[in-house]
């Protein structure tokens with residue numbers, strides 16, 4: 001009667017809080033966090049040919065070609081820790097062809113979480129976002145300020161985090177979100193992402209707990 005590990009996709013506009021919620025979800029549920037954007041940024045840092053190609057698209061707020069992103073995501077999903085502990089896929093799939101490719105290799109999520117955040121909030125979140133290169137933690141100058149002066153001094157900013165760039169990224173998001181949603185309609189849960197990060201997490205936490213309880217009940221009745 002062993003529980004299958006959880007398989008989760010989290011989606012939402014740029015800066016809707018996906019990364020922030022993923023840190024909270026992995027802390028509690030032990031899932032392997034696979035973030036398409038993080039994988040791409042690591043590829044760029046490595047200086048590879050794929051990284052160079054990806055960078056051209058990311059700098060324009062456009063989606064990187066599927067063959068590059070899908071290869072990286074697939075490789076990470078197939079690793080044993082993702083298989084054993086379950087996975088939390090963040091920022092993938094972002095268009096219908098990616099969702100189809102995922103399905104074709106047999107990866108079907110249990111739940112599709114969509115974070116809904118008002119556009120004004122998104123812009124404010126983007127321009128105030130800072131990252132700690134040492135711990136990987138996500139901060140915001142106003143909403144999640146760094147705990148110490150030492151951390152504050154080493155924070156970095158993503159180059160696509162300007163008001164102008166976020167508008168382009170948002171456009172890309174709006175062009176594709178409906179088609180991806182159509183693939184996961186029956187397992188989608190919409191979360192109001194405008195609240196504090198703790199409140200947003202508590203909505204997600206309730207959804208995941210409910211899902212686990214339902215699965216336990218089904219197992220128990222077999």
Ligand code: AP5
Nearest residue numbers: 014015016017018019020036037064091125129140196197
């Ligand atoms: P990616 O890195 O995935 O960027 P994104 O989707 O734009 O999302 P972000 O990382 O900007 O935001 P987030 O939702 O994680 O928010 P966060 O928690 O940091 O993708 C970058 C690029 O890579 C794309 O543009 C594309 O080119 C390419 N790419 C990625 N995936 C791809 C794919 N599948 N196919 C093709 N190309 C792909 O929060 C944001 C800020 O708000 C932070 O400062 C945080 O502290 C703050 N905050 C969070 N929650 C709250 C809250 N509740 N209240 C107040 N502040 C909050």
